[in-house]
Amino acid sequence: MRAAVLERFGEPLVVREVVEPRPGGGEVLVEVLATCVLPYAAEVFSGQRRYPLEPPVVPGLGGVGRVLAAGPDATRLSTGDLVWCDATVRSRDDARTPDITLQGWSSRGEGGLRLSRHFHDGSFTERMVVPTENVAPLHEGVDPVGFSAVGVxxxxxxxxxxxxxxxxxxxxxxxxxxxxxxxxxxxxxxxxxxxxxxxxxxxxxxxxxxxxxxxxxxxxxxxxxxxxxxxxxxxxxxxxxxxxxxxxxxxxxxxxxxxxxxxxxxxxxxxxxxxxxxxxxxxxxxxxxxxxxxxxxxxQWMYPRDAVTGVVALVRSGLLDLDHEQVTTFGLDRADEAVAHAAANGGPFTRTVLTPCRARDGDIGPAPAPASDTDPGRRVTAR
Structure with missing residues (x-):
């Protein structure tokens, strides 16, 4: 499979073949459909932010995907389910004060760094392994590209x-x-x-x-x-x-x-x-x-585990309207361009989204028809 790899801080991302991950107990293998590229991603990848990220690494903060395989501890997930993959990973051996890593992004303290060495790679890839508890089912009507902004x-x-x-x-x-x-x-x-x-x-x-x-x-x-x-x-x-x-x-x-x-x-x-x-x-x-x-x-660093279901409920109810989003998509081959675009276009409700499994070999397909100039609804532009 292919992934965008940060080989060293300060160097461009390299899109190349990598070994496909295999899920173990308590893990789910997911095909990545859409992942939001944060405006300060370039600062992280340059080393300017001094995040405890250890290259070589596949970066990326969660996103929307489909389940390819789930372990025996998953009682409700099925192959093919559309899901949100939460990047906030918590250690399982201390329920009161768990260590935390942001998969493919950052971590807190020595325990978080140790955890990151297992859940190391993020979502700038065609497939990734996620802890079972970090996978939240979505209904089939969800647009993966638009919904990837939920991470913000x-x-x-x-x-x-x-x-x-x-x-x-x-x-x-x-x-x-x-x-x-x-x-x-x-x-x-x-x-x-x-x-x-x-x-x-x-x-x-x-x-x-x-x-x-x-x-x-x-x-x-x-x-x-x-x-x-x-x-x-x-x-x-x-x-x-x-x-x-x-x-x-x-x-x-x-x-x-x-x-x-x-x-x-x-x-x-x-x-x-x-x-x-x-x-x-x-x-x-x-x-x-x-x-x-x-x-x-x-x-407060990040959010509790049940926050994901809370935000999903706000979106489904219409109380949190994602139609404000203006989204530009990039295929995996153009991951470095996506990072530069995100840095230059980081204003309110302006999102840059990587679509690893929708743009193989540059085949992006037609972008959705843009809304009219008077329509405040979400616009999607494919690059």
């Missing part, structure tokens, strides 16, 4: 679960103009937030979010003055119940602080971004303010 929505969904977001509450998204942040706006609305305060510096993107989702979205253009920004965020929609930060590593910790301090008394702040990962100032919050206002601050 799962991240903020995990943060909002950690925050205990309740219907009717006000959510503030710090970093709302980015790829994950804009998904957080849509996810918060789907979960019943009464209002979502979208904060960022890109005025045009903020206006687009307001036009897409209507008056429940309140936008705040940040000016860089911490006190003024905090005041503007507090004034945008009254008391803020939950703050979710999704800012990337290059962002200033002062921006996170301004958003966090907009939360009300007894409010919750969840940190999911990358601030400080590549150096720079750590987040500093005043001890007296935290204590006297009974504010809860917690970090």
């Amino acid at each position: 929505y799962l991240v903020p969904y995990g943060g909002l679960l950690a925050a205990g977001l309740k219907a009717g509450e006000t959510l503030l998204v710090s970093g709302a103009t980015g790829n994950f942040g804009s998904a957080a706006v849509a996810t918060g609305l789907a979960m019943g937030a009464g209002a979502v305060v979208a904060a960022g510096r890109n005025r045009a993107v903020l206006q687009d979010l307001r036009e897409r989702f209507g008056p429940r979205v309140r936008t705040v253009v940040l000016g860089g003055d911490a006190e003024a920004d905090t005041a503007a965020l507090r004034a945008a929609a009254g008391p803020v119940d939950v703050v979710l930060d999704l800012l990337p590593p290059a962002a200033d910790a002062a921006v996170v602080r301004a958003a966090a301090m907009a939360v009300r008394e007894y409010g919750r702040v969840v940190l999911m971004g990358g601030v400080g990962m590549l150096g720079g100032d750590d987040l500093a919050l005043p001890y007296p303010w935290l204590m006297r206002n009974s504010v809860t601050v917690r970090g």
Whole structure:
């Protein structure tokens, strides 16, 4: 079978024949139909992000596929089932504090690194092995290409679960103009937030979010003055119940602080971004303010296992509408082009998708007919 391999950091992906994996106990062999290429993939593959990924490796963060073979511990999966493959793999020998690896992408600590050496290769391939518990059945009406964007929505969904977001509450998204942040706006609305305060510096993107989702979205253009920004965020929609930060590593910790301090008394702040990962100032919050206002601050990396079924339910119900997605697809032979395209096109609801088993030898087939200029529905472009 063929796969796109990262031989060394800083080198292009090499599409070549690799040994087909064989599933063991507790594993499923899946044919990969579609996998989303994240905008910062080029930073991971160059080594800029300093992820504990060990080349040579087939990268890629999960996606949509079909079951080719399942082990005897799979009681409901059948060959041919359409499934979501979740990249968040947890060790099985410690239910309370499991080690975690993101298959084909990253890991946490020494235990996560050890786990990654078994579940090493990701989804930039024709076939991959996934832990049985990481395979979630989908109904046959699902479009694999469009649904592959679910991996982006799962991240903020995990943060909002950690925050205990309740219907009717006000959510503030710090970093709302980015790829994950804009998904957080849509996810918060789907979960019943009464209002979502979208904060960022890109005025045009903020206006687009307001036009897409209507008056429940309140936008705040940040000016860089911490006190003024905090005041503007507090004034945008009254008391803020939950703050979710999704800012990337290059962002200033002062921006996170301004958003966090907009939360009300007894409010919750969840940190999911990358601030400080590549150096720079750590987040500093005043001890007296935290204590006297009974504010809860917690970090959250990824999401619990049952988050997948939760997001799938939101999509099936229509509460989370994937028709906002504008998708460009690439065949496996053009994996490196897909990475470059994702880096140059990382705006809100703009996805780059690799289709390993739909584009063998460049045969992509006809792209779906584009929507009209006045139709906000999903557009798919094949490359």
